[in-house]
Amino acid sequence: MSPQIAFLGAGNMATAMINGLLASGFSPSQLRASDPSEAALSRLQSLGLSQLNTSPQHIFIDADLVVVAVKPQVAPEALAAIRDQIGPNTAILSIAAGIPIASLQAAVDPTVPVIRCMPNTPAMIGKGASGLFATAQASDAHRALAEQVTNAVGMTMWVPSEALLDAVTAVSGSGPAYFFALIESIIAAGVDLGLDQQTAVALTLQTAIGAAELAGRSELPISTLRENVTSPGGTTEQALLALQSHQFDEIITHAVQACAERARTLGEEFG
Structure with missing residues (x-):
């Protein structure tokens, strides 16, 4: 039987995921969504989805995967509202930033498999990077289905502990900024x-795109690619020396660490 995926929330990220799933071969009949916004549901209806409702009633029954795509502050409450629809074979994939697994399971049942996901905004154009962590209750089939969702909008990396999602947030979640x-x-x-x-805009954007593409395709380390552009005594060397004189590496490290620390704090507040 074809897997059924139900979205709790139909905002921009959920819509991007649904678009990606349809493009990857999912049928509209495999996808459902609930959102209080008629406009959001209308967009999904135009994609061919028919199991849509402004009320979550009945939408999540028999779903293999429930994707929690609502604002973090309302995620536990929204999940609690559909608790009775979560069956024994249903897993939860949460993209609600900062909400710990314990809070999600408390809203439904401690035995429910939960997979937390930290996506990023390039997912809107199919170029996202998502970090995932799954509880022990999640089966291989649950993990594979969750990965189909995140791969539909980019690439996926699994981390071995929930705490490492704070590092994912700091590297890729906030990274686009x-x-x-x-x-x-x-x-x-x-x-x-x-x-x-x-x-200036055209040159800068194409340089950023080209550098990222080159780094992704090359078998050479990033440091070697940098060195290949940096001739001794040349212009690039002077630019990099100027960055180093202002502690460029230390500034980046501090920024990423500050982001991770804030992610940890928010997790404690939401938890």
Whole structure:
């Protein structure tokens, strides 16, 4: 029997996942969703889904996987509302940032398999990076189904402990913002050097895309790729020396660590 996936919440991330699942071969009849927004459900209806409701009543019965895609502060309450629909073979995949597994299980049942996911915003265009952790109750089939969901919007990495999702948050969950900030700074510097805005934006974005693509395809270490661009006494060397003189590595490390610490704190608050 074809697996059934039900989405609790039909916002942007849920919609991206549903789009990705449909593109990967899932039938609209395998996907369901509940969301109080008629507009959100209308978008899914246009994709061919028919099992849609502004009320969660009956939507989650017999689902193999329930994807919790509501705002973190309401996730436990929203789950508790469908507790009676969670069957013995149903697993939960939560993309509600910061909500610990203990809180999710407390809302339904401690024996329910839970998989926590930390996605990121490039999932909206199918280029996301998701970190997943599963409880011991999750079967191989549950894990495989959850991975189908996250692979539909990018790539997936599993971590061996729930605590490591804070590191995932710091590296990839919040990571796009770091790259956007760097892109903004390079564009501004290019404009200061005399480039017009359009040219600075185009050159910077293509350089970022090309560097990432090269790093992903190459068998060489990232450090070697950097060294290959850095001729002794050349222009790139001067730029990197300027970064080092302002403790570039230390700044990045501090930023990522601050993010991870905030993720831990939020987890404790939500827990």
